Amino acid sequence: MKRILIVGPAWIGDTVMAQSLCIILKKRFPDSEIDVLAPAWSKPLLARMPEVKSSIVMPLGHGEFGFGARRRLGRLLRGRHDHAIVLPRSWKSALVPFFAGIPKRTGYRGEWRYGLINDMRPLDESKLTQTVQRFVALGLARDAPLPPADIPKPHLRVDAENQSALLSKLALNRDSPIVAMMPGAEYGPAKRWPVERYGELAKQLLASGKQVWVFGSAREQSLGEEITYIAGKRVVNLCGSTRLEDVVDLLALAETAVTNDSGLMHIAAAVGIKLVAIYGSSSPDYTPPLSDKAAIVYLRLECSPCFERECPLKHLNCLNQITVDDVRRRI
Numbered sequence: 453m454k455r456i457l458i459v460g461p462a463w464i465g466d467t468v469m470a471q472s473l474c475i476i477l478k479k480r481f482p483d484s485e486i487d488v489l490a491p492a493w494s495k496p497l498l499a500r501m502p503e504v505k506s507s508i509v510m511p512l513g514h515g516e517f518g519f520g521a522r523r524r525l526g527r528l529l530r531g532r533h534d535h536a537i538v539l540p541r542s543w544k545s546a547l548v549p550f551f552a553g554i555p556k557r558t559g560y561r562g563e564w565r566y567g568l569i570n571d572m573r574p575l576d577e578s579k580l581t582q583t584v585q586r587f588v589a590l591g592l593a594r595d596a597p598l599p600p601a602d603i604p605k606p607h608l609r610v611d612a613e614n615q616s617a618l619l620s621k622l623a624l625n626r627d628s629p630i631v632a633m634m635p636g637a638e639y640g641p642a643k644r645w646p647v648e649r650y651g652e653l654a655k656q657l658l659a660s661g662k663q664v665w666v667f668g669s670a671r672e673q674s675l676g677e678e679i680t681y682i683a684g685k686r687v688v689n690l691c692g693s694t695r696l697e698d699v700v701d702l703l704a705l706a707e708t709a710v711t712n713d714s715g716l717m718h719i720a721a722a723v724g725i726k727l728v729a730i731y732g733s734s735s736p737d738y739t740p741p742l743s744d745k746a747a748i749v750y751l752r753l754e755c756s757p758c759f760e761r762e763c764p765l766k767h768l769n770c771l772n773q774i775t776v777d778d779v780r781r782r783i
Contacts, residue, residue, distance in 0.1 A: 454481045457508075457533040457554060459545050460490035460498075463638075464696075464715025465739065466583060467494050468722050470539060471606040472742070473587040474503035479604075480591065487533065489548060496697035497719075500608040510548075517544055526551025537590050538569065558590050583739050605742045606722040608700050615701040624688065624702075630663045631783070632703055632720065634711035635679065636672035636691075640761025642733035643712050645771050645779075647675050651682025652776045653710065657783075658686055665690055665706065667699055667716055708783050717741055728782045732771040733758050747782040749774055 456477060461467055467490065474486055485505045488498050498507040511525065512518040522544065529552040536549035541562035549557045550568045558571040566572070573590060579598045580586045588600045618624070635650045637643035654664045664683065666676040670692030680687040694702065700719055703709060709720040709727040713734045720727045721743035729741050731750040735757035740748070750756075756770045763770075 454484040454535060455533045456481075456484055456486045457529070457536045457549060457552070458486060458488045459536065459538040459540065459549065460488045460494065461539050462491060464494075464497070465713075465718040466539075466587075467497055468606050468608070468715070468718035469584045469739075469742065470587050471501045471503065471608075471722070472584050472604050473537070473539075473591045474501060475604040475606075476588050476591045476600075478503045493696065496695065497608070497700070500611075500697065500700055501606075502609060519544075519547070522547040523551045526553075529554075539587055539590070541575075543568070560586070560590070581737060584742060603742075605744075606718070607724070608719065608722040610704045610723060611697070611701055614698065615705065618694075618698055618702055622688075622690070622693065624665070625663075626705060628661055628663050629707040630665055630705055631657050632706040632709040632711075632725075633664060633666045633679065634668060634709065634714055634716040634720070635666065635675045636668040636716075637712040637714040638669075639714075639734075642758070642760050642763050642768065642771075643714065643731075645712055645730045645732070645774060647678050648682060649774070649776050649779070650675075650710070651679045653779055654679050654683035654687055656776070656780060658683055662707075664688065665702065667691065667694070667703065710779060710783065713739060721746060728779055730771070730774060730779065731757075732768070733760050733763070735759075749778055749782060 487506050488504055489508045489510055492509045495507045498504045511521055526548040533554050535556045536554040538546050538559035541560050543563040543565055546565050546568035556571055557569050559569040560573050560575040585599045588603050633650055635647050657664055665688045666679055668691035673691040676689030676691040680689050703720050704723040706725050711717040713731050717729050721741035726745040728747045736748045736750050751770055753770050
């Protein structure tokens with residue numbers, strides 16, 4: 453039996469896309485066991501991936517070096533795995549598999565990881581143009597054709613029991629079609645369609661007989677409040693009221709999601725609902741929603757994509773020039 457450790461990413465969207473790698477590995481090695489080393493917040497998300505046997509919590513925050521903590525964790529994992537796949541390209545991300553003595557350690561060339569990574573792969577960005585392609589390629593043989601063909605789409609498991617409990621706890625109903633809105637983006641303002649446009653869209657959707665549920669973290673609660681202020685109290689602002697696994701279960705009830713390029717966009721794609729994805733500083737060519745039910749709104753301006761957290765030109769035309777009608781037509 454092959455025992456595989458995946459050193460996972462630090463972002464929600466990347467974690468969802470990493471499920472495609474897990475699916476590929478289970479197809480190649482059906483009797484394998486896959487563990488994922490990742491931040492604590494990702495544990496409930498990984499629990500919704502049938503291919504993952506267990507998640508191992510990385511006891512460090514995003515960006516923390518923590519050499520001693522990585523060495524201690526690596527030593528605790530000795531003897532448990534025979535293959536590691538390191539998705540991040542940083543030097544520190546390869547330390548735990550090295551200290552764990554895992555015989556085969558696969559990853560891309562980066563930050564002088566020679567020795568830490570002993571199955572070093574070159575990253576040809578002209579062939580592997582998407583994040584999910586880069587993840588999946590690490591699970592294939594060294595001589596496999598690139599880019600990978602037939603990349604499987606993530607499919608997060610929905611917990612019907614938790615779903616039912618949430619409907620009761622949050623006094624939600626399914627009496628009319630639900631449109632989910634995700635107006636935030638952890639990366640920064642250059643990925644967020646103006647909240648007042650979300651508010652105007654919500655007003656139109658409510659008038660047409662839809663429900664509007666707004667999802668996001670506690671930090672994004674004010675975005676939900678502004679949408680409610682514009683569109684009226686019938687908007688259900690769930691920002692800060694749900695755990696990550698709750699978002700999975702509630703999004704599965706929606707007819708459609710309207711979302712920025714964010715982690716929640718990838719969750720919506722992975723529960724199989726229709727979605728309208730709005731792109732600003734990022735690009736759907738690099739991190740598209742992995743779904744056949746997605747419509748993309750992207751202007752492809754001369755200055756796009758810049759991949760900046762804030763607009764370097766101070767006008768944010770890539771998002772400001774997207775109208776409510778542009779998005780409404782795609783719902």
